[in-house]
Amino acid sequence: xxxxxxxxxxxxxxxxxxxxxxxxxxxxxxxxxxxxxxxxxxxxxxxxxxxxxxxxxxxxxxxxxxxxxxxxxxxxxxxxxxxxxxxxxxxxxxxxxxxxxxxxxxxxxxxxxxxxxxxxxxxxxxxxxxxxxxxxxxxxxxxxxxxxxxxxxxxxxxxxxxxxxxxxxxxxxxxxxxxxxxxxxxxxxxxxxxxxxxxxxxxxxxxxxxxxxxxxxxxxxxxxxxxxxxxxxxxxxxxxxxxxxxxxxxxxxxxxxxxxxxxxxxxxxxxxxxxxxxxxxx
Ligand SMILES: Cc1cc2nc3c(=O)[nH]c(=O)nc-3n(C[C@H](O)[C@H](O)[C@H](O)COP(=O)(O)OP(=O)(O)OC[C@H]3O[C@@H](n4cnc5c(N)ncnc54)[C@H](O)[C@@H]3O)c2cc1C
Ligand code: FES
Numbered sequence: 098x099x100x101x102x103x104x105x106x107x108x109x110x111x112x113x114x115x116x117x118x119x120x121x122x123x124x125x126x127x128x129x130x131x132x133x134x135x136x137x138x139x140x141x142x143x144x145x146x147x148x149x150x151x152x153x154x155x156x157x158x159x160x161x162x163x164x165x166x167x168x169x170x171x172x173x174x175x176x177x178x179x180x181x182x183x184x185x186x187x188x189x190x191x192x193x194x195x196x197x198x199x200x201x202x203x204x205x206x207x208x209x210x211x212x213x214x215x216x217x218x219x220x221x222x223x224x225x226x227x228x229x230x231x232x233x234x235x236x237x238x239x240x241x242x243x244x245x246x247x248x249x250x251x252x253x254x255x256x257x258x259x260x261x262x263x264x265x266x267x268x269x270x271x272x273x274x275x276x277x278x279x280x281x282x283x284x285x286x287x288x289x290x291x292x293x294x295x296x297x298x299x300x301x302x303x304x305x306x307x308x309x310x311x312x313x314x315x316x317x318x319x320x321x322x323x324x325x326x327x328x329x330x331x332x333x334x335x336x337x338x339x340x341x342x343x344x345x346x347x348x349x350x351x352x353x354x355x356x357x358x359x360x361x362x363x364x365x366x367x368x369x370x371x372x373x374x375x376x377x378x379x
Contacts, residue, residue, distance in 0.1 A: 106347055109152045109196035110136045116191055120175055121255050124222060125187060126164075128173040131197070140200060143167055145207055145229035146338060146366045149174075149199030150346045153185040160343045160361075163200060164225045166232035175225045175257075201346045202365050205230045205310070205336065207237075214243040214303045218321050220291050220313025221250050224257040226338045226365075227312050231265070238270060243303055249276040249291030249317070253284040274300060291317060292324040304329045311337045311369075322369060332370035339365050339372070 111132045118126040131137040143149075143163055151174065152158045159182040161174045178187045189195060207230060215234055219227050234241050246265060250256045256275060266273035274294045276287040287297060291313070295302050309330055311321050318337065325335055341353040341360040348362035356375035358364065367375070 106349075107198065107345070109150065109158075109198045111194055111196050114189055114191055114193050114195070115171070117189070120257060123178045123187075124175060124257075125178075126173050126175040127186065127189070128171050129195075129197075130172070132194075140197075141167060141172065143200035144204030145233045146204035146226060147200040147202045148346075148365060149197050149201065150343070151176075151182070151186065152196040152198070153182050154195065156185040157182045158198075159183060160201075160340075160346060162226040162229070162338070162365075164228040166229045166236065168233055168236040175222075175228075177222055198346065201361055203363065205366050207233055210308050211240045212306070213241060214245075214307040215241050216245045216247070216302055216307055216309045218247045218291060218309060218311045218313070218325075219249075219257070220317035220321070221255060222257060223311075223313030223317070224248055225312075227310055228258060228261075230310060235265065235268060235271065238268075242306065243272070244270065245272045245274070245302065247274045247276075247291055247294050249278070249289075249294070249313075251278045253277050253281055272300075290320060292321050295324055295328070302328060307334060309335045311335060332373065333368050335369035336366055337369065337372065339367060339377070341365075 112129045113132060115128045115130060120126055145166060148160050148162050150158050151161055161176055164175050165172045176183050176186055178184050217227050217231055234244055262273060265271050276289055276291055276294050277284055280288045287294060294300060309325050311318060339360050343361050344350040344352040346361045348359045353360040355377055358375055
């Protein structure tokens with residue numbers, strides 16, 4: 098984190114919202130910057146897959162992923178309104194202030210995956226924590242082999258980052274596949290759960306020399322893992338991020354403990370093999 102030893106670990110730094118973008122129902126992206134430019138420069142060195150603790154004055158603090166990539170100019174969060182803190186964040190607008198601690202957690206070891214195929218599988222808002230790794234990989238395109246992005250949602254209106262997804266699909270060397278559980282009049286694409294895309298005619302998922310990134314609701318995760326294992330994926334070559342209730346975010350309070358790991362410092366990124374070893378039932 099590059100902080101001095103006597104600095105208060107829990108002291109968040111004030112940030113200002115530059116703009117707010119509605120994404121899907123109850124989900125908005127908040128583009129922001131620190132008031133202090135030095136803090137901005139320090140924070141910008143985050144790794145894909147890390148998270149931050151967001152403070153809403155007088156309300157509380159909550160953990161959120163960093164969907165922006167360190168290779169992008171702007172930093173943002175994409176947050177679903179579910180309760181008091183996320184609800185308070187959703188009330189904020191351009192120019193409003195809040196505070197942030199971080200970045201925290203291990204992140205995806207993207208350098209370890211150089212020379213590999215990358216397969217991203219996201220269900221619903223599971224695309225939020227994967228977005229950073231995808232953008233990082235596309236920015237460093239020559240360092241990776243094939244890149245495939247599979248994204249599914251319940252309905253077409255719940256697909257995440259639709260404009261960005263379309264721009265990714267147009268990039269050379271990127272294979273993008275979308276699906277919805279239930280089509281509406283606007284949809285003429287694939288219908289079915291996200292794993293059904295693996296069997297779609299013309300789709301060939303490479304198994305050798307491939308890392309699969311899987312994020313989404315537990316039911317989707319279980320089925321996609323089953324599909325990947327039956328295709329021959331090694332448990333060490335499947336990575337995901339775990340969400341746990343967090344308080345400190347820095348390995349002190351024990352709130353996020355699962356088995357022998359603290360999700361806030363040992364995670365949130367784990368291989369499927371590690372998730373199983375921790376005794377996680379997902
Ligand atoms: C590492 C990490 C990254 C995350 N990234 C994102 C993100 O990018 N975008 C996003 O929208 N959310 C993300 N979350 C989830 C987010 O932290 C919770 O939605 C938030 O803490 C809810 O706070 P609240 O005060 O609004 O809700 P509360 O008022 O505390 O609770 C409202 C409801 O949300 C449930 N809830 C609260 N916290 C969690 C949690 N950590 N996991 C699951 N359910 C919870 C409660 O059980 C309750 O049903 C992430 C969580 C973690 C641990
Ligand atoms: S949130 Fe306190 S130890 Fe992880």
